[in-house]
Amino acid sequence: MSKIRVLLADDHSLVRKGFRRMLEDDPDIEVVGEAATGPQAVEEAERLKPQVIVMDLAMPELDGIQAASQILRKLPETGILMLSMYSEDAYVRNAFAAGVKGYLLKNALEVDLPYAIKEIAAGRTVIAPGLTPPSQQEAPSDFEKLTQREREVLQHIVQGRSNKEIAAILGLSVNTVAVHRANLMQALGIHRTADLVVYAIKKGLVTLPEGPLPEK
Amino acid sequence: MAMMPPRTPTLIQLLGLLVTLAAVGVFSIFTLRQVEQLRRLGSDIVDRNRRDSLQLIRIQDDVAQLGLALRDMAEGAEPYPLEAYRPQFQRIREDLQNALELEARLMPATRTPAQQKLLETVFGRFWAVVDELWQLAAEGRTEAARALIRTRIEAERATLATLISRLLIQNNEAEAAAVEEIQAIHSKVERNLYALLAAVIAAILITGSLVIWHDRRMFAQVALLSEQRKELAGQVIRVQEDLFRTLARELHDEFGQVLTAVGMMLLRVEKRLPEGAPGREDLREVREIANQTLERVRGMSQMLHPPVLDDYGLERSIEWYLGQFEKQTGMRVHYSKEGVAPWIGDTVAIHMYRILQESLNNVVRHAGVKEAWVRVRYSPEKMELEVEDHGAGLPDKPQESGLGMIGMRERAELLGGRIEFRRRPGGGTVVHVEAPLRAQGGKG
Numbered sequence: 327m328s329k330i331r332v333l334l335a336d337d338h339s340l341v342r343k344g345f346r347r348m349l350e351d352d353p354d355i356e357v358v359g360e361a362a363t364g365p366q367a368v369e370e371a372e373r374l375k376p377q378v379i380v381m382d383l384a385m386p387e388l389d390g391i392q393a394a395s396q397i398l399r400k401l402p403e404t405g406i407l408m409l410s411m412y413s414e415d416a417y418v419r420n421a422f423a424a425g426v427k428g429y430l431l432k433n434a435l436e437v438d439l440p441y442a443i444k445e446i447a448a449g450r451t452v453i454a455p456g457l458t459p460p461s462q463q464e465a466p467s468d469f470e471k472l473t474q475r476e477r478e479v480l481q482h483i484v485q486g487r488s489n490k491e492i493a494a495i496l497g498l499s500v501n502t503v504a505v506h507r508a509n510l511m512q513a514l515g516i517h518r519t520a521d522l523v524v525y526a527i528k529k530g531l532v533t534l535p536e537g538p539l540p541e542k
Numbered sequence: 543m544a545m546m547p548p549r550t551p552t553l554i555q556l557l558g559l560l561v562t563l564a565a566v567g568v569f570s571i572f573t574l575r576q577v578e579q580l581r582r583l584g585s586d587i588v589d590r591n592r593r594d595s596l597q598l599i600r601i602q603d604d605v606a607q608l609g610l611a612l613r614d615m616a617e618g619a620e621p622y623p624l625e626a627y628r629p630q631f632q633r634i635r636e637d638l639q640n641a642l643e644l645e646a647r648l649m650p651a652t653r654t655p656a657q658q659k660l661l662e663t664v665f666g667r668f669w670a671v672v673d674e675l676w677q678l679a680a681e682g683r684t685e686a687a688r689a690l691i692r693t694r695i696e697a698e699r700a701t702l703a704t705l706i707s708r709l710l711i712q713n714n715e716a717e718a719a720a721v722e723e724i725q726a727i728h729s730k731v732e733r734n735l736y737a738l739l740a741a742v743i744a745a746i747l748i749t750g751s752l753v754i755w756h757d758r759r760m761f762a763q764v765a766l767l768s769e770q771r772k773e774l775a776g777q778v779i780r781v782q783e784d785l786f787r788t789l790a791r792e793l794h795d796e797f798g799q800v801l802t803a804v805g806m807m808l809l810r811v812e813k814r815l816p817e818g819a820p821g822r823e824d825l826r827e828v829r830e831i832a833n834q835t836l837e838r839v840r841g842m843s844q845m846l847h848p849p850v851l852d853d854y855g856l857e858r859s860i861e862w863y864l865g866q867f868e869k870q871t872g873m874r875v876h877y878s879k880e881g882v883a884p885w886i887g888d889t890v891a892i893h894m895y896r897i898l899q900e901s902l903n904n905v906v907r908h909a910g911v912k913e914a915w916v917r918v919r920y921s922p923e924k925m926e927l928e929v930e931d932h933g934a935g936l937p938d939k940p941q942e943s944g945l946g947m948i949g950m951r952e953r954a955e956l957l958g959g960r961i962e963f964r965r966r967p968g969g970g971t972v973v974h975v976e977a978p979l980r981a982q983g984g985k986g
Contacts, residue, residue, distance in 0.1 A: 338799040344806035351810060384794075384849070411798055411840055414862055416854045432802045433836040438809070469882065474855035477885035531884040532922050 329356040330447045333374055335367035335393070336360075336382035336409070341432075345380060345439065352440040364388025365501065371397045371404065378443050381426070383410035383417060388502055391417075391473075395424040395512070396505050405446035413456065415463055422460040423471055423513070428452035468514045469529060476510040479503060483519065484526040554756070558749025562742055569738040576731050580724060587720040590650050595713045597645040602706045604638045609699055616691040624679040624687055631672065638665070652716040657709065664705055668698040775952045783847075783892055790847035793839050801836040805829055848895075856891040856925075857883040860898060860918060871906050874913045881920035890977050893953040894927055897961070900946050901929035901973045909933025909970065924959075924978050932970035936963055950975075 332355055336342045342360050349355045359374045361367040364385045371379060379397065383390040394406045407428040408421045421429050427446045430439075431454045442452045453459050472480065475496075482492045493503045516522050526532050611627055611634075614620055642665065649658060671694050678687035808829040815822045843849075851859040857879075864875050886894075898916070905914045911933035919926040947963065950973070954961035959977035966972055 338795070338803070340803040341799050341806075344803040344810075348806055348810045351814070389853070411794060411802075412849060414850055416850065416858050416862070433798070433805075433833060433840060438813070439806075470858075473853055474851075474885070475853075477855060478887075481885040529882050530922060531882060 329354055330378055330443060331356055331358045331374070331376045332443060333358060333367070333370055333376040333379045334360045335362075335364075335370075335379060335385065335390070337362050337385045338382075341382070348439055349443070355440055355443060364390065364393035365499075367393045368396050371401060375401060376404065378405045378407060378446050380407050380409060380439070380443070382432075383408055383412065383421070387498070388505060391420050391424045391426075392505055392509055394421070394426050395509050398425040399508070399512075405449075407442055407446055407452065413454075415458055418453075418457050419460045419463055420471060420473065424509075429457060430454045431457070471513045472510055476506055476513070479506040480510055480522070480526065481531070483507065484523045484532050554752045555749060558745050558752070562745040562749075565738055565741040565745065569734060572734060573731060576727050580727055583720050583724050583727075587651055588717055588724075590648050591652075591713045591717045591720070594645060594648040594650045594653075595710055595717075597641050597648065598706055598710050598713065600641045601638060601645065602703065602710070604634050604641065605699060605703050605706060607634055609696075609703070612691050612695060612699065616688050616696070618684075618688065624675075624684060628676060628679075635669065650713060650716060652712055653709070661705060661709070664698065664702050668695070668702055671695050671698055772952075772955060776956045779893075779949070779952055779956060783896075786846040790843040790849075793843040793846070794849070797839045798836060798843070801832050801839065805832045805836065808832065847892075851891055851895060852888070855883065856886045856894055857918075857920070859891070859895055860916070863895070863898065864916060867902055872912065873902075873906065875902070876913070876915045877918075878916075879918045879920075883920040883925070884922055884979060886925065886979060890925070890957055890979065893957055894925065894975065894977060897950045897953055897973075897975050898927060898929065900950050904946060904971075904973075905929070905931040905933065909935075911970075921979075923980050924976055927973075927975045927977075929973045930966065930970065932966065932968065935965050935969055936971050 332349060334342050334345050334349075334357060336345070339362070342362075346357050346360075349357050358376055359370045361370045362385075364387050367379065367381065367385070367390075368388070379394075381390040381394060385393070388396075390408055390410070394408070397404055397406070402425075405428075406426040407430065408426045409430050409432050410417060410421075411432050413431060418429050427449075428442055428451060430442060430452065445452050478496065479492060482495065487495070489500050489503045489507065492498075493500045496503070511517065511522065514522070514525060516525060608631070611630055615624055615627055642661075646658065671690065675687050675690050675695060678684075678690060808825055812822060812825045812829065815825070848859055848862065850862045861877070864877055867873065868875055902914060902916075905911070909931040911931055913932065915928070915930040917926075917928040917930075950961055954975055954977070957977040959975060961976075962972075962974045964972045964974065
């Protein structure tokens with residue numbers, strides 16, 4: 327049986343090193359690459375096409391959940407194991423909504439990592455003890471699934487700003503803004519920007535501006 | 543900017559008051575003296591002059607009557623003896639006597655003693671010659687008597703008439719002079735009154751405008767100080783939040799990750815050792831310690847700045863915090879939410895979150911109850927937050943409410959919103975905050 331090809335994504339090299347050591351001890355696992363940021367993880371995933379990605383939730387630029395949804399849009403077969411310091415329901419729920427197969431807490435690595443990777447590679451789901459699986463959580467509305475950043479981007483979109491303008495305002499790259507836009511539209515089940523505006527108005531997120539529309 | 547030390551306006555005000563009082567005082571003294579002079583001129587000179595003149599006219603009249611009688615006597619046209627005129631002369635003399643006495647008592651200021659003396663002397667001479675006349679008449683020397691009348695008596699009488707006329711003229715002139723003087727005094731007093739009015743108005747204007755100018759400056763300074771204080775308070779809060787956020791991230795990222803890595807390494811070593819090997823139990827304990835420390839670091843990091851706030855926004859953070867709060871304090875929090883939360887910027891989010899924390903902590907510390915109500919209302923324009931308890935209520939003295947309430951006010955002001963601390967009619971407190979959401983810039 328061939329080894330499970332694993333990509334490590336974590337912004338802390340010390341942690342990556344720790345993971346690597348631990349995984350290298352296991353004969354069934356091969357660490358094929360590392361990434362330090364969300365966009366890098368996406369890039370490496372596309373290049374290496376690993377079976378399993380061990381992904382840190384809190385990463386700069388694009389966090390683990392967002393990187394995961396982007397990767398899964400292109401490589402739906404990839405098994406992603408989310409590692410996080412946060413046990414709040416919202417994180418767990420959003421991670422699974424993005425399509426990850428496992429969620430473990432970094433501060434309680436009692437479940438051993440190689441075992442979790444093998445479970446995911448075998449198509450099973452892993453969740454750290456003590457966490458509430460999404461199936462047992464109160465179902466959130468579509469809108470409640472949105473992260474703070476996604477809501478901010480949504481606000482700018484319905485105000486008529488382009489990805490470029492939004493990127494300038496938020497100090498992000500245009501690509502990152504595009505990912506946010508795609509993610510939030512997927513989360514809301516909306517495919518066109520015009521529908522997004524209608525949704526926001528219906529929802530009472532924005533009010534129509536008074537007076538004539540600006541000429542542009 | 544440079545701030546002038548505020549100067550007290552008391553000195554200026556006192557100076558103005560003194561100037562005004564001095565002007566009024568000087569004028570009063572001056573006016574009183576002028577009025578005194580007027581009174582003197584009026585009663586002493588004019589009145590006395592007039593009364594004196596009346597007596598002088600009476601004397602003149604008597605002298606004229608004497609003249610008529612003397613003419614009749616000298617001409618001898620009437621069929622009466624000279625003696626017959628004696629009772630008439632006696633009556634006139636008595637009247638003159640009375641008039642002269644009154645006149646002497648009224649003697650006006652312009653009369654010199656020499657004039658008075660002359661008047662007495664001439665009258666004395668006149669009556670002496672008249673007595674001579676009656677002597678001659680008694681002796682029957684009518685012609686000699688008539689000659690005496692024509693020569694000496696008539697001459698003395700003419701002197702008398704001239705003298706009295708002159709005195710009358712003198713009186714008239716003195717009166718005219720006095721009237722002129724009175725008019726001069728009147729106009730002088732009038733002029734001085736205008737001068738005083740001008741001086742007092744000027745003093746009031748100067749003092750008043752100085753005080754107003756000073757008040758305005760004080761007000762401007764107070765406004766500036768208040769603005770600066772607000773700015774400073776805002777700055778302090780911002781710096782504090784920035785620090786908390788940095789510390790939280792640092793704790794989480796650095797210490798948290800290092801401890802995670804340590805835990806992993808320990809786990810790896812532990813696994814390599816065979817079951818029951820010496821040291822394996824120790825390793826497990828060390829790993830346990832590392833995990834507990836990690837848990838503490840995570841707790842501290844969350845307390846300083848919860849990551850949910852940055853990742854999922856205020857709405858989710860409130861819900862998460864209320865859960866934590868209930869667990870930690872044993873309080874029961876009734877939570878309700880209206881409307882859909884739009885994107886809420888970091889600034890509004892962190893301040894509203896802190897206000898909620900502080901309000902709930904106040905309930906725990908002061909209200910002495912186990913229940914609280916949290917209500918949140920969202921609209922695209924604003925959000926409202928209400929924290930209610932049915933406990934002890936607000937302290938009577940505002941200073942007892944402490945720094946917490948001041949901080950909440952500062953935060954509400956920073957957001958351009960408002961906060962109210964109300965007593966509930968049935969006991970307890972309601973904290974109500976409103977923050978505008980429209981004004982939020984593109985930057986969170």
